[in-house]
Amino acid sequence: MPHHEDKTCPRCQQPFECKVGSILLCQCSTVRLTEAERQYLNTRYSDCLCATCMKELQTEFNVQQFEQKLNRLMNQLRQ
Numbered sequence: 001m002p003h004h005e006d007k008t009c010p011r012c013q014q015p016f017e018c019k020v021g022s023i024l025l026c027q028c029s030t031v032r033l034t035e036a037e038r039q040y041l042n043t044r045y046s047d048c049l050c051a052t053c054m055k056e057l058q059t060e061f062n063v064q065q066f067e068q069k070l071n072r073l074m075n076q077l078r079q
Contacts, residue, residue, distance in 0.1 A: 009050040016050045027051045
């Protein structure tokens with residue numbers, strides 16, 4: 001029998017249902033993460049997040065990556 005668990009998102013404190021026993025039906029499976037994005041989330045949270053927070057953190061990570069690349073380019077142009 002699939003295992004489902006009521007959880008509270010550690011980031012936003014909203015309740016959600018974790019469907020670890022039916023992972024393809026779990027709300028988190030709607031968020032596609034790269035390995036780098038997954039590592040970013042794992043360094044900040046050790047438990048499941050709601051899909052909304054996963055998407056927000058994914059965006060945060062990608063903005064940070066863009067800003068780092070932009071800063072490197074700007075520094076190269078100044079040299």
